[in-house]
Amino acid sequence: SAVISQKPSRDICQRGTSLTIQCQVDSQVTMMFWYRQQPGQSLTLIATANQGSEATYESGFVIDKFPISRPNLTFSTLTVSNMSPEDSSIYLCSVAYRTAYEQYFGPGTRLTVT
Amino acid sequence: SQKIEQNSEALNIQEGKTATLTCNYTNYSPAYLQWYRQDPGRGPVFLLLIRENEKEKRKERLKVTFDTTLKQSLFHITASQPADSATYLCALAFGNEKLTFGTGTRLTIIP
Numbered sequence: 001s002a003v004i005s006q007k008p009s010r011d012i013c014q015r016g017t018s019l020t021i022q023c024q025v026d027s028q029v030t031m032m033f034w035y036r037q038q039p040g041q042s043l044t045l046i047a048t049a050n051q052g053s054e055a056t057y058e059s060g061f062v063i064d065k066f067p068i069s070r071p072n073l074t075f076s077t078l079t080v081s082n083m084s085p086e087d088s089s090i091y092l093c094s095v096a097y098r099t100a101y102e103q104y105f106g107p108g109t110r111l112t113v114t
Numbered sequence: 115s116q117k118i119e120q121n122s123e124a125l126n127i128q129e130g131k132t133a134t135l136t137c138n139y140t141n142y143s144p145a146y147l148q149w150y151r152q153d154p155g156r157g158p159v160f161l162l163l164i165r166e167n168e169k170e171k172r173k174e175r176l177k178v179t180f181d182t183t184l185k186q187s188l189f190h191i192t193a194s195q196p197a198d199s200a201t202y203l204c205a206l207a208f209g210n211e212k213l214t215f216g217t218g219t220r221l222t223i224i225p
Binding site: 001004041042043044045048058092094101102103104105106107108110 | 145146148155156157158159160163203207212213214215216217218
């Protein structure tokens with residue numbers, strides 16, 4: 001299994017600002033994903049981070065709001081842009097090796113927007 | 115669209131008994147069904163994966179069954195312990211390399 005770290009672990013941000021969340025893995029992985037988990041809800045996939053190309057976004061999520069980078073096989077960032085209180089959530093990155101069907105999750109970033 | 119329901123938001127079980135959690139889905143059967151454990155303030159941890167052509171999978175005190183006719187998976191923890199208290203999530207994969215998660219069941223094992 002992978003050791004995954006996320007920074008920051010939590011943050012409180014003002015409406016209208018942006019926050020970049022980092023995800024670092026201790027080994028090279030094939031796939032990296034970003035999820036959102038709103039209070040009391042399950043996980044919703046935001047996008048698949050593709051190494052060397054644009055991320056693949058799920059319905060309801062757009063690049064202008066959630067730009068993603070993946071410069072190599074061990075690192076990815078998610079930016080939450082122009083934040084509103086509705087963006088308050090836990091953001092999780094996950095990784096997979098051979099198949100997306102067994103994913104390993106980071107500890108999450110708890111974001112509060114005031 | 116695919117809907118996933120986990121039997122209850124919260125389940126309390128006496129220590130030593132078997133805890134049984136349910137995951138029901140609509141529409142198409144997934145290629146894979148998985149169970150994850152999530153502790154407060156942590157990311158989910160992968161527990162077990164079962165394929166659509168498998169009826170049952172075991173790992174130590176954990177057992178998962180998969181019934182594509184009923185469109186249901188059952189997740190059992192035998193000889194439950196207070197350390198098993200957590201939220202358990204089922205997740206479905208339909209062959210497009212993406213997971214769809216259920217809302218989870220919060221399990222509490224009472225000493």
